[in-house]
Amino acid sequence: MSTDPTDPSAPRVGVDEWVASHEQRRAYRAGVAGMVERRLERVPSPAFYLAFGIAAAVVPALTSNGYVIDVGLNTLLYMLLALGLNITVGYAGLLDLGYVAFYGFAAYGYAMLASPKFGLHWDTLAVIPLAVLATVILGFLVALPSRRLVGDYLAIVTLFFGELFATVYQNGEHMSFFGHFGAHDVTGGPNGIPNIDQFNVFGARIGALNYTAYYYVALIFFMVLLFAMYLVDRSRTGRAWKSLREDPLAAELMGMPVNRLKLIAFASGAGIAGLAGTIFAAANTAVFASEFDFTSGLLIIVYAMLILGGAGSLGGVILGALVVNVSLEVLRTPGHATWIFYVLIAATLVAKLRPWHALAIVLAGTAAFGFIVHAIVSSAWPRGVHGQAPVGGILGSGLSHWVILPSSPMTIGNVAFIFLVLAVLALTLLKGWWQKLAMIPTLYLAAFVWENRLAVEPSITRLILVGVILIVLMNARPQGLLGTSRVEIV
Amino acid sequence: MSLLELQAVDTYYGPIHILQGLTLTIEPGELVCLLGGNASGKSTTLKTVLGIVSPRNGTVTFDGEDVTRRPTSYRIRKGLAIVPENRRLFAPMTVLENLQMGAYLHGGGSQEDFDRVYELFPLLHERRSQLAGTLSGGEQQMVAMGRALMSKPKLLLMDEPSMGLAPILVERSFEIIQQVHESGVAMLVVEQNANVSLSIADRGYVLSTGRLVLEGRADDLRENEDLRKAYLGR
Structure with a gap:
């Protein structure tokens, strides 16, 4: 690439002005969002x-x-x-x-x-x-x-x-x-x-x-x-x-x-x-x-x-x-918490999972996986689906045909929680299509743990959920929503 | 009367004897360089002068007063300033705020102080609202020097000004040092780069493992056989 030596704005050897002019080169979002962003910046x-x-x-x-x-x-x-x-x-x-x-x-x-x-x-x-x-x-x-x-x-x-x-x-x-x-x-x-x-x-x-x-x-x-x-x-x-x-x-x-x-x-x-x-x-x-x-x-x-x-x-x-x-x-109310739980997972998947057909496959796969598991369990072990969904309404009745709800979920829920943590860790190790395939049972397991163990104990669950939100947010923005520097522990 | 005088100073880090009977003087308006290899005690000398560490024996006299037992802030108010090793700017603060911090003991700096620094470094005026961490290495060096000069020092200490700079910027950096020196500020420059520093200094001291091994006029030191073998590599 050659630059025109007569152009005063062209980069020259030995002149490092670009650092100084970084403010002018700052990219703003296009359209209305960018205009709002610039206006808001000027408000004291x-x-x-x-x-x-x-x-x-x-x-x-x-x-x-x-x-x-x-x-x-x-x-x-x-x-x-x-x-x-x-x-x-x-x-x-x-x-x-x-x-x-x-x-x-x-x-x-x-x-x-x-x-x-x-x-x-x-x-x-x-x-x-x-x-x-x-x-x-x-x-x-x-x-x-x-x-x-x-x-x-x-x-x-x-x-x-x-x-x-x-x-x-x-x-x-x-x-x-x-x-x-x-x-x-x-x-x-x-x-x-x-x-x-x-x-x-x-x-x-x-x-x-x-x-x-x-x-x-x-x-x-x-x-x-x-x-x-x-x-x-x-x-x-x-x-x-x-x-x-x-x-x-x-x-x-x-x-x-x-x-x-x-x-x-x-x-x-x-x-x-x-x-x-x-x-x-x-x-x-x-x-x-x-x-x-x-x-x-x-x-x-x-x-x-x-x-x-x-x-x-x-x-x-x-x-x-x-x-x-x-x-x-x-999150204190299980009904609200359940909605937030599913909407958060769905929103994260929609925002992060690409390409689109992978997203469709994971969502459809999880739904199908759930119905199949539910059908198998209900015929092989009827007590496994006799439990109560912790929330009522459309969401609750829909979920009771999809998630396994054992009549005594305490022990199996605890074990599943440990497996869920392991499964999420395993997800981070997998790559490509294997990762997307592994998501299907993991998502189902998450729903199972939620319905049987987490939703019934809102006082603990809300802390776990806020913790998860914090972890996700700190990964995306280590300095906090409005901050400029991080809290250093060491 | 000397501006700064170290008299038979012994400095320890815990049980370890670092500076061993160091005696050193700087006259008003002089540019003195302190040479030495790694771990020869150069930085400890600066820390002793500033009062970050205090000597076990000996005295530090600055501007006619024994400051051996005085804290750092007292010495800085009295007219000492430093450009630390690696510059140590406050990266997420603007150039202007960095300069204000240099004049912390003088209420954040008067307009004259700013004018004086901006006259020496016009670039700093241009970049005053830019974050210091976003500047290039050479520009950061200017901010560090400007920050030190904000407190109107009588003696400016410089710890390894050439560190981490491209060769052309080292030369430029020493030009600036000379310029500041010509404005009447006495300087103590600590360096590993003997060649460049001796070319601008009036006098020099050479340290080795905490002891003074050579001292004299810069021109004489440049001709010294031992020094040439040890530091100039020819």
């Missing part, structure tokens, strides 16, 4: 935040359904948690696995100062700042010995702190000081602290179980903190946190007070978690230590939100919390 991000705030503010006006408000309040609390974690993990890159302890610490703090437990009923305007301040100080104290640790070492130390918190509060009903000063009931032990006061400011109080009021309290706090974080993001400290995350040594070489920056990040993240904790305690009127330990899954859910949305991105905090919490709620 606070406009999106404001739009979210307005949309969230009108939700309670549109529905009187208490369940929707309850889920909304939960989502807002998750957003606050993710916003705080975004400072520690997203900006400063400190992998804090004890984060939920700060949430629990402040929730207990509110409960102790505003409940019949110690006969204290302080004004909310005093309790919230006090609880948040105490949480910030606790954050400092935890960060102080761990500030020289990075990556997985910090993760282990903070995880230990989180478990320590849960264990102490779980067993805090006979507290003494090294065997002296008697045994005091400080945390209520496994019974927690019940009958917590509602928010009350100068005698005016929120009515009991008025979730709408707490929804607005959480929304106002979240919006204020969101805009504050937007300013921090663009401040000297925000940039210093991000450079610390990218290259701690280079940051130190620029003269940044690395240790102080880490302490501030850790403590301010803890403070936001503390604020969320006080709202949680008042809205739920009771706190239990088991809600804040590792097995509650809270830590994993907040991390999932942050990573899914994109660590270090404020929009990602909103989007991540919405997607994860709404999916978890929708």
Whole structure:
């Protein structure tokens, strides 16, 4: 190929300008989609935040359904948690696995100062700042010995702190000081602290179980903190946190007070978690230590939100919390979950399986395979098809002629689950037509496991499904939906 | 009065004795190069000067003050800056943000600081809103130097400026070093490439296994038989 030497835009030997002009060479989608994409890029991000705030503010006006408000309040609390974690993990890159302890610490703090437990009923305007301040100080104290640790070492130390918190509060009903000063009931032990006061400011109080009021309290706090974080993001400290995350040594070489920056990040993240904790305690009127330990899954859910949305991105905090919490709620009902399960599988196949005739063969093959297996089993082992489909309706009645439903599916379901995992692993090893052929029994096995084992236990299944969605999404977009950089574990 | 003075410095990494009684001075406005092979203690010398590691014995004096027990941030505020090995830019941040980070201790840099750096490297002004990680190696070198110069240093340390650059860019890089030097900044250049660095330096030191083995005017060092055998390969 020859280039015209007189053309100034032609590549020349020794001139590497193309790197610099990469923005101009960026390919946009054609047509209307491309136009929308370019328009959206020019909208400043606070406009999106404001739009979210307005949309969230009108939700309670549109529905009187208490369940929707309850889920909304939960989502807002998750957003606050993710916003705080975004400072520690997203900006400063400190992998804090004890984060939920700060949430629990402040929730207990509110409960102790505003409940019949110690006969204290302080004004909310005093309790919230006090609880948040105490949480910030606790954050400092935890960060102080761990500030020289990075990556997985910090993760282990903070995880230990989180478990320590849960264990102490779980067993805090006979507290003494090294065997002296008697045994005091400080945390209520496994019974927690019940009958917590509602928010009350100068005698005016929120009515009991008025979730709408707490929804607005959480929304106002979240919006204020969101805009504050937007300013921090663009401040000297925000940039210093991000450079610390990218290259701690280079940051130190620029003269940044690395240790102080880490302490501030850790403590301010803890403070936001503390604020969320006080709202949680008042809205739920009771706190239990088991809600804040590792097995509650809270830590994993907040991390999932942050990573899914994109660590270090404020929009990602909103989007991540919405997607994860709404999916978890929708998946709570087996009927919804079943539809989502089949639609997700079908959509993935339609999107990824090429050429078209392979897609048709796999879908038709799976359907035919199911009917044949069903026919054989129903004549050879009638009890194998006498079970109940977990969902009714068209989907349920259609499935009961296709999937084998044994009357006692427990053991066979468990065994099939293990085989399903093995079959999926085997699929990744196969190539070409063998892979497509192997898909047919694997898909049928997936449906069998779903109907007999997963759909009947929605509380576990929804976590598995969200996990699968996360894995798929992280493979497609490692930096998260709106993120620019990944959370590095090492 | 010397700008920088290391006096009989002993630096250890745990039990391992790295710098053994190193004495070194840099006068204001001087360009000094520090030569030596792999594992000769060049980078440790820079770390000792910056305070990333502190010496067990000996003193580090900078601009008339004993800074041996002072932290890195204090020394940088006092007028030290470094272009680290492999540049170490903040890749997902823009060129402008990288420059701002260089002036972190000066509140993110005044307009004068930016003007001074942009005058030296007009290209950086052109590319200011581009992500540093998307620049080519030579351009990244300019960002690294610009970032270091944002804090108005009296002494600029350069760790292996020629590393990872094409031969033509090495030459260009040293032209830039000379240009910065002529603007009045004293420099300590750590290099393996003895030929190029001696051609622009005023004086040079040669390290071997943590000890000073040669020192003198750059012209004299270029004529030294031992050095020629060891580093210049002729």
